[in-house]
Amino acid sequence: MGRFAVMMAMLLLIGAGGAAAQERELTKAEKKALQERIDSLQYVEAERAVNDRAFTLEADQVIFKYGQTAYVASNTNFVSVKDDHAVVQTAFNVPVSGLNGLGGVTVEGTFTNYDLKKDKRGNLLLSMNVSGVGISARVDITLYKGSNEAMVDIMPNFNSNRITLRGVILPLAKSSVFKGAPL
Numbered sequence: 001m002g003r004f005a006v007m008m009a010m011l012l013l014i015g016a017g018g019a020a021a022q023e024r025e026l027t028k029a030e031k032k033a034l035q036e037r038i039d040s041l042q043y044v045e046a047e048r049a050v051n052d053r054a055f056t057l058e059a060d061q062v063i064f065k066y067g068q069t070a071y072v073a074s075n076t077n078f079v080s081v082k083d084d085h086a087v088v089q090t091a092f093n094v095p096v097s098g099l100n101g102l103g104g105v106t107v108e109g110t111f112t113n114y115d116l117k118k119d120k121r122g123n124l125l126l127s128m129n130v131s132g133v134g135i136s137a138r139v140d141i142t143l144y145k146g147s148n149e150a151m152v153d154i155m156p157n158f159n160s161n162r163i164t165l166r167g168v169i170l171p172l173a174k175s176s177v178f179k180g181a182p183l
Contacts, residue, residue, distance in 0.1 A: 042148035046169040047124055050116065050143060056080040056175035057141060057150050059165035062090065074167055076102050078177045079139065079152050086111045086130045088139070088154060089180060090163065100180030107135035108182045121145060134183030143169055 026034070049055035058074040076091035086109055091102035100106035109132020116126050122145035130139050136157045143150045148168045155162045 036146075039147040042168075043143070043146055045171060046143055046148040046150070049169060049171040050124060050126060050141075053084075053114065054082055054172045055169050056172060056177055057152055057165065057167055057169050058175060058177060059152070059167035061166040062092075063164040063166070065160070065162050075177050076104070076180070077165060077167075078175075079141070079154075079165065080172070080175070080177065081111070081128075082172060084110050086128070086139070087179060087182070088130065088135060088137070089177075090165075091180060098180075099183060102178075102180040104180070105134070106180040106182045108132050109135050111139075141169075 046055065057079045059077040060071060060074040062070045062072050062077065064070075070092065072092060076089065078087070078089055080087040087106065089100065089104065089106040091098065091100065091104035094103045096103060098104045109130050111128040111130045114126070114128045116124070118124055124143040124145075126141040126143070128139050130137055138155045138157065140153045140155075141150055148170065150167060150169045152165045153162065154165070
């Protein structure tokens with residue numbers, strides 16, 4: 001009986017060792033391939049959201065007119081589109097509350113000329129005019145092929161204070177933004 005117990009214990013140890021060996025670390029090539037698949041799925045999801053006119057570009061970087069860059073919170077810096085309505089919000093980490101109560105500006109309006117096309121590299125280009133009480137601007141969004149990373153240029157019609165936001169495009173259901181008080 002003792003020999004049987006020893007044999008069972010050895011079999012259990014060998015089985016456990018085999019299971020542990022199967023949980024190996026991924027190689028660099030496998031990690032890269034996995035990341036490419038994830039990016040591809042995120043691109044398809046972002047492209048569908050842009051086509052459905054139900055997305056949010058959550059920005060974590062702001063580039064000002066003369067190239068100055070600031071890193072910002074993505075839940076308070078965004079461009080959002082739903083049906084025929086658009087929201088553009090910026091909020092900087094400053095002690096002054098700003099017009100929206102977050103240290104920046106929130107403007108809402110409707111959009112026209114929703115022009116969607118792909119360039120020769122496969123990037124998705126969206127151009128629209130947003131107008132409302134506090135905004136009249138041309139908004140150009142570039143969704144880069146193969147990921148949900150995007151860039152938006154906001155060019156006001158009444159001045160040359162252009163601003164660029166960099167971030168990711170998410171469907172409205174996955175977005176977690178905090179909208180400040182609009183103008």
